[in-house]
Structure formats: C-alpha cells, structure tokens
Amino acid sequence: MSTAPLASHSAVTAIPFFLPTIVVIAVIVVVVWRDRRRHPAEDEESTEEPGS
Amino acid sequence: MWHQFVHPGHQAVVRFAAAQAKPAGGAALGQVVIATGAAAVLTAGLLVLGAGHRSGRIGLLARLAARSERGLGGGMPGWAALPSLVSLISLVTALLGMYWDISLHISRGRDVGPLANIAHYPILIGLFGIFTAGVLAVVLPKGERPGAAAVRITRDWYAPAGGVLLAGSGFYALLGFPLDDVWHRIFGQDVTLWGPTHLMLIGGAGLSLVALMVLEREGRAARSDDSGPAVRPWVRDVRRAAITGGLLIGLSVFQAEYDFGVPQFRLVHQPFMIALAAGCALVAARLWIGRGGALLSVVFYMLVRGGVSLVVAGVIGQLWAVVPLYFAEALCVELAAPALARRPLWFGLVSGVSIGTAGFAAEYGWSHVVMRLPWTSDILPEGVIMAVTGGVAGGLLGALLFLGVQGRLPRPAVARPIFAVALVMIAAGVTNGLLITVPRDVRVSVALTDVGGDAGHRSAGARVTVSPADAVATPSWVTITAWQGEGLHVDRLVALGGGVYRTTGRMPLSGQWKTLVRLHDGRSIGAVPIYLPDDPGIGARRLPAPQRFTRPVQDERRVLQRELKQGVPGRLWTAASAVVLCCTLALVLALAWGVARVSHRLPVAGETRS
Numbered sequence: 001m002s003t004a005p006l007a008s009h010s011a012v013t014a015i016p017f018f019l020p021t022i023v024v025i026a027v028i029v030v031v032v033w034r035d036r037r038r039h040p041a042e043d044e045e046s047t048e049e050p051g052s
Numbered sequence: 053m054w055h056q057f058v059h060p061g062h063q064a065v066v067r068f069a070a071a072q073a074k075p076a077g078g079a080a081l082g083q084v085v086i087a088t089g090a091a092a093v094l095t096a097g098l099l100v101l102g103a104g105h106r107s108g109r110i111g112l113l114a115r116l117a118a119r120s121e122r123g124l125g126g127g128m129p130g131w132a133a134l135p136s137l138v139s140l141i142s143l144v145t146a147l148l149g150m151y152w153d154i155s156l157h158i159s160r161g162r163d164v165g166p167l168a169n170i171a172h173y174p175i176l177i178g179l180f181g182i183f184t185a186g187v188l189a190v191v192l193p194k195g196e197r198p199g200a201a202a203v204r205i206t207r208d209w210y211a212p213a214g215g216v217l218l219a220g221s222g223f224y225a226l227l228g229f230p231l232d233d234v235w236h237r238i239f240g241q242d243v244t245l246w247g248p249t250h251l252m253l254i255g256g257a258g259l260s261l262v263a264l265m266v267l268e269r270e271g272r273a274a275r276s277d278d279s280g281p282a283v284r285p286w287v288r289d290v291r292r293a294a295i296t297g298g299l300l301i302g303l304s305v306f307q308a309e310y311d312f313g314v315p316q317f318r319l320v321h322q323p324f325m326i327a328l329a330a331g332c333a334l335v336a337a338r339l340w341i342g343r344g345g346a347l348l349s350v351v352f353y354m355l356v357r358g359g360v361s362l363v364v365a366g367v368i369g370q371l372w373a374v375v376p377l378y379f380a381e382a383l384c385v386e387l388a389a390p391a392l393a394r395r396p397l398w399f400g401l402v403s404g405v406s407i408g409t410a411g412f413a414a415e416y417g418w419s420h421v422v423m424r425l426p427w428t429s430d431i432l433p434e435g436v437i438m439a440v441t442g443g444v445a446g447g448l449l450g451a452l453l454f455l456g457v458q459g460r461l462p463r464p465a466v467a468r469p470i471f472a473v474a475l476v477m478i479a480a481g482v483t484n485g486l487l488i489t490v491p492r493d494v495r496v497s498v499a500l501t502d503v504g505g506d507a508g509h510r511s512a513g514a515r516v517t518v519s520p521a522d523a524v525a526t527p528s529w530v531t532i533t534a535w536q537g538e539g540l541h542v543d544r545l546v547a548l549g550g551g552v553y554r555t556t557g558r559m560p561l562s563g564q565w566k567t568l569v570r571l572h573d574g575r576s577i578g579a580v581p582i583y584l585p586d587d588p589g590i591g592a593r594r595l596p597a598p599q600r601f602t603r604p605v606q607d608e609r610r611v612l613q614r615e616l617k618q619g620v621p622g623r624l625w626t627a628a629s630a631v632v633l634c635c636t637l638a639l640v641l642a643l644a645w646g647v648a649r650v651s652h653r654l655p656v657a658g659e660t661r662s
Contacts, residue, residue, distance in 0.1 A: 018229055
C-alpha cells in the first residue's frame with residue numbers, strides 16, 4: 001500500500017502540536033510555585049484592589 | 053504529494069507533483085520529525101524571549117511592544133498592543149488554513165498524514181500564534197501592574213486577564229489536536245466539520261476575540277490612567293471594527309459546510325447560526341464603536357473572510373465558499389440603535405428579533421443569488437423561529453459583552469440569568485437542529501442517461517424516481533452530490549412531478565469520486581449512494597453504478613462518513629462528547645469571568661457614542 005489515506009493517525013503525531021503549550025504553561029507554573037514558596041505569607045490572591 | 057485540483061466538475065485534472073511511492077508510515081514519521089523540530093524551536097523561542105525580557109537581558113520584546121503602540125495599537129500600552137496585533141495576524145492565518153483545509157477535504161477526502169495536507173500548516177501556525185499572543189500579554193508587563201483586573205502570577209508579576217484568556221483560548225484550540233486523534237481512533241474519521249473536536253479547533257480561535265476585547269479594555273484603561281499619547285478616534289474605531297468583525301468571522305466559521313454547499317445537517321441550522329453570529333458581533337460592534345459600527349464591522353468581515361474565499365478559490369484554485377449577506381443584519385442593528393442604544397440589553401433583544409425576521413428575509417433572497425443550496429419554503433416557519441432564537445441569544449450576549457468592557461455590567465443577579473438564558477437558547481436551537489430522522493421505506497430508482505467517458509472518467513446524467521412519490525413533498529434539497537474525487541459536484545435536481553427528477557448535468561462515476569442522491573425534507577435527511585470507490589483503508593468495497601438500479605434511502609452519515617466505525621457503544625460517544633462539552637463550557641465560563649472581572653474592577657469607560 002503506497003499512499004492509501006490513513007483511516008486514523010497515530011496519536012503520537014499530535015504530540016508536537018500540543019507539547020509547546022504544556023511546556024510553556026509548566027514553566028510558568030514552576031515560577032509561580034517557587035514564588036509562593038519563597039513568600040508564603042502573601043499566598044492568597046490579592047483582592048483588595050486600589051481604585052476598584 | 054499534493055494534488056493540483058482544477059474545478060468542481062467531473063473533468064477535474066489531476067496532477068501528482070511529487071513521488072507517490074513513499075510508504076504511509078514513513079511519511080507520517082517524517083511529518084512527526086518536522087513537527088517536533090518546529091515545536092521545539094517555537095517553544096525555545098518563546099521561553100528564551102520571555103525569560104530574557106523579564107530578567108532584562110533581552111530587549112527584543114520590549115522594542116517590538118513599543119513599536120506596536122503606534123498604528124492600530126494606538127492608545128494602548130505595548131503589552132496589549134503587541135498581542136492584539138499578533139492575534140489578528142494569527143487568526144487570519146488560521147482562517148485561511150481552515151477554509152483551504154475544508155476545501156481540500158471536500159475535494160480529496162481524508163489526508164495521507166497529519167502534515168501531508170499543506171493547509172494544516174497555516175492552521176497550526178495560526179492557533180499557536182493565538183497562544184503565543186496570550187503568553188506575550190502575560191510576559192510583557194514588567195515593573196507595572198497592568199490594571200486592577202490583572203491576575204497575580206508572582207509577588208511582582210501581574211498578567212492582564214485578557215492575556216490569560218487569550219492564552220487559554222489558544223490552549224483550548226490546540227487541545228483539539230490530541231483529542232481529535234483520540235476521537236478518530238475511537239470513532240473513525242468523521243469527514244464533517246461538526247465533529248466535537250473539530251469544533252474545539254475552530255471554536256477556540258473564534259472565541260479568542262472575546263479575550264481580545266477584554267485585553268483592549270485593560271490596555272485602554274491603563275493608558276487613560278497615565279495619559280499616554282492620545283489615540284485618534286478613527287484608529288480606535290478601526291481596531292474595534294477589526295475585533296468585532298473578527299468575532300463575526302469567528303462565530304461564522306461554524307457555517308463552513310453550508311458555505312461550500314455540502315452541509316451534513318439540517319438547513320434550519322444555517323439561519324440560526326447566521327443570526328446568532330450577527331446578533332452577538334454586530335450588537336457589540338454598534339454599541340462599542342458608535343454610529344456605523346455594525347456596518348464597519350461587516351466591511352472588515354467581507355474584506356477578510358471574502359478575501360480568504362478569493363485566495364482559496366482564485367489563487368490556490370480550490371473551492372468557492374460563499375458568505376452570508378451580513379450587511380442586511382448590520383442595517384437591522386443600525387436602525388434599532390438611535391432609539392435603543394442607551395439601553396443595551398433591550399437594544400440586543402430588539403436587534404435580535406429584527407435580525408431573525410428582516411435579516412432572515414434578506415438572507416433568504418441572498419441564498420438564491422449565491423448559495424449552492426438556496427433556502428426553500430421547507431424551512432418556513434421553523435427557520436424564522438430558529439433565526440429569532442439565534443438573533444436574540446446573540447443580541448443579548450453582544451450587549452452583555454459591551455456592558456462588560458464598558459464597566460457597566462448589571463449586578464450578577466441580573467447579568468447571570470440573562471447570560472444563562474442566552475446559552476440555553478443557543479443549546480435549544482442547536483439541539484432542535486440536530487433532531488434528524490432517516491426516511492423509512494423510501495426507495496430511489498436511478499436510470500443513467502447520456503453516459504460518457506472511458507472507464508477512468510465515466511460520467512452520466514440521470515433520471516431519479518423517488519417512491520412513494522409523496523415521500524419528498526417540499527424539500528430543502530434534492531441533489532446529486534459528488535465529492536472527494538478531486539472536486540465537488542452539486543447538482544440540484546429538477547422536479548418533473550410525481551416524485552421524478554432529472555439532473556442538469558453529468559455526474560462523475562469513476563475514480564475516487566463518491567456520488568450520491570441527497571434528500572432533505574423537514575426533519576428527514578437521507579441519501580442513496582450511486583457510486584462509491586474501493587476504500588481498503590477502512591475495508592469498504594466499491595459500489596458500482598449500473599445503468600438502472602433501485603436502492604433504499606439510508607442514513608446519510610453511512611454514505612458521507614463511511615469512515616465512521618460501526619458498533620461503537622453509544623455511551624462511549626456520550627462520554628467523549630461530554631468531555632469536549634466540559635472543555636467548551638470551561639472556556640465560555642472563563643471568558644465570562646474575564647468580562648465580569650474587567651467590568652467590576654476597571655472604572656466605567658466614558659467613550660460611548662450613540
């Protein structure tokens with residue numbers, strides 16, 4: 001069978017399309033996690049906005 | 053390995069530009085290597101530029117951001133201007149890829165591999181561009197808090213809510229790729245746009261425009277505080293027309309099967325979707341931009357979406373995708389505005405009704421001018437009810453969207469029920485459209501006429517008899533449609549009375565063409581295959597077209613989507629759809645959260661004009 005259209009793609013072919021988003025998000029999550037560990041006192045999301 | 057296609061019709065000229073001998077597995081592996089390489093470069097680029105910018109070691113992003121504050125980004129800081137620009141370019145790229153891709157699938161069928169189809173590249177680049185734009189908006193603000201609606205990342209790093217939502221929309225769209233593979237693995241390939249995972253791919257891109265509106269608001273608010281260089285009003289209007297026109301395009305991509313003339317769902321969906329898109333985008337446009345805003349937004353739609361059609365059909369030589377006549381709906385909105393623009397929710401409601409009635413009438417006429425499958429009296433009055441439902445739901449959402457980015461959203465006890473009602477109306481309209489029956493005990497006899505061509509290019513006209521004769525009373529369509537043989541052939545049959553129809557031209561009956569009679573009347577949709585090729589990839593046998601034959605009308609999906617696996621348990625389909633639905637609800641609710649957040653946390657914008 002030379003170029004018969006595939007009835008289904010291998011799932012592995014989709015990984016590169018998606019992986020960059022996971023990597024970028026993972027890096028940001030690590031940054032957030034390290035920041036929270038370094039400054040545990042200011043952990044909660046600040047909701048007391050000036051001027052809101 | 054890509055085929056040059058010449059035009060709808062059975063005399064399509066096929067040329068194979070490259071070697072055909074590559075094994076399918078090898079081709080797929082090569083594509084994975086290319087995709088992995090490109091993905092690695094993109095990821096590394098994003099991370100290096102982002103980290104370099106935040107540490108102050110690389111100034112490229114800061115320079116680009118500063119430069120984008122001029123022109124279309126005027127009146128916004130770079131962290132809003134640059135991502136807006138990147139998004140708009142990415143969205144146009146993805147749109148071009150999408151229409152090109154759909155056209156290729158209609159004329160060629162399934163792909164040989166994930167990157168064998170050249171149109172997948174612009175889609176991927178575009179969707180990744182949307183995600184990148186969101187990440188840029190998150191990364192760019194340094195040493196300043198980008199407004200009170202910003203989301204805290206670290207102690208000294210805040211990201212605009214619009215940026216987070218933009219990245220989220222891109223993420224959701226890209227999530228469609230792996231889910232699409234899983235979906236195809238379980239259910240077989242669904243050769244329709246309306247596969248749930250396909251809807252994620254296009255829906256994420258389409259809804260990213262809402263994130264852009266939120267980002268625009270945050271950018272404008274930041275500049276009104278420290279009063280940077282004043283923005284010219286026309287620059288702001290053009291930018292907003294681009295965003296709302298983009299939203300109109302984004303909400304209209306769901307119509308693509310109808311644009312090409314091969315809808316696989318009921319015709320009443322088309323007026324519903326047109327009214328929904330017009331209601332939401334044009335009501336928001338008129339309120340946000342001011343007088344003429346809805347018209348300006350449609351001008352942008354026509355330039356970009358019409359331009360994509362011109363490029364796909366005229367330059368690339370693929371199929372033509374028509375556009376709705378959105379100017380009529382824009383006029384409905386503009387006419388309602390002088391009396392009602394000061395009461396946005398009432399304005400949305402009235403505009404929706406007007407779009408669903410007067411707009412419907414205009415589209416009915418327009419469909420007879422341009423569409424391959426013009427509307428018929430079969431969709432009356434249900435089509436009008438659907439259009440009013442879509443128009444009102446869209447109009448209410450458009451009004452809420454505007455109120456949100458103006459900081460004037462009603463209190464949650466009012467806004468939330470209205471939002472919920474609009475979503476329920478959309479769900480009801482879509483569900484009603486999906487209630488399809490298959491004609492029972494109806495048979496179609498076909499007698500070929502005027503048979504011509506050699507064995508490899510056989511074509512013929514036909515006399516088609518439906519029995520019982522009253523099985524199709526006032527049809528939405530009775531066509532002979534042929535596709536996937538390097539082209540598209542849609543022939544609306546001429547009724548001769550007594551259930552007898554004739555063709556107006558010769559249909560293709562050889563090669564890879566899939567040729568069938570399609571019947572749609574009321575809720576029933578059915579098909580009778582005339583000619584189907586061998587398809588070893590899915591174990592399907594050739595169905596030849598003898599001189600005369602009689603075959604029963606069957607479920608159209610069995611013919612149009614031969615690739616669908618039979619015998620998959622229904623609950624698996626329900627579960628898989630539920631996963632996709634949850635992802636979609638998460639995105640919609642996140643966008644609503646963002647709109648509410650800018651409304652509650654940023655000061656009221658005082659720049660409306662009516």
